[in-house]
Amino acid sequence: MDSIETVVELFSSLPTIGKKTARRLAFHLLKQPKADVERFASAMVQMRTSVQECTSCHTFTDREICLICASEKRDRTVICVVEQPTDVMAVERTGDFRGVYHVLHGALNPLDGVGPDDIRLQALMARLGPSISEVILALNPTVEGEVTTQYISRMVSPLQISVTRIARGVPVGADLEFADDATLARALEGRIPV
């Protein structure tokens, strides 16, 4: 296989990249200065080498402790539990959360053999000392996210810590008419006084 086809294969192994886009990306790189391609390649390796899990919240970071966990301005008594590091970024973009995070790196999935020891659950329990007041569960609205939410809520209930979950309902800006039945049912169930 020639070197162009090798790069096309590698690009198309990435999520959301099809064969056609992969070919376009490879040819784009061929037209860039060699130094730029080398910079790209070494940035990838550098990232994979230097990035590790934050020893506190387990999100990806260049440091031993991530910027959020290290910040003086965050409320360490509230922990928002998410599945992936990208979910941390999504919640951060709202600008509404001033607590800290805990990244599970997955969700329980008994069918695929993902058990409590395969995600960062023990690390979460280890953080739940008397100073913690609330655990907010912000897992994906999927079967796996649901199973994990129930599991954590049962695990935490003996401790004197309130456990909440983010609301499921009609997305902002969406048309009620096009909401699926399950979402609309959850939205009704979760109605609040106005």
Place this chain on the structure above:
Amino acid sequence: MDSIETVVELFSSLPTIGKKTARRLAFHLLKQPKADVERFASAMVQMRTSVQECTSCHTFTDREICLICASEKRDRTVICVVEQPTDVMAVERTGDFRGVYHVLHGALNPLDGVGPDDIRLQALMARLGPSISEVILALNPTVEGEVTTQYISRMVSPLQISVTRIARGVPVGADLEFADDATLARALEGRIPV
């Protein structure tokens, strides 16, 4: 800027990759074994280092002469002129062309200052000896492609070589109703006896 953001920036500088996809790709790489990321990075650099223009047709290749130019089975009397190496692949996929190629690496664009010396036009003229019977122009159906087609046709006309262009018309499988006016006009103009 941390190393994740650096890679996200680099990915989003690629064509068709937005910020959201770039982030997804970076996090995907973080979850791969380090050896795989290193292999990806070195394949990119290896490709950029070893790939050069074929000394005959100027497509991208690992060799001095590309596989098509080197093949005994190709008809060297017919040259198909295209704008980009990816266009060679597109014509090859039809399986209908047995001649050889010439890649211009662009098209004339007086407004953007792309003149005859900025694309591989002299190299094309140098190939047009008495053994060549036909030059097929397969440039993009754009203003630049049109200008280049006219330019080459005038350049080649003093030589005893027939110059043709690929047909413009209604795409196979498309609905006549949805064809744009210019395409339909060209299709009518280019009608052939059945």
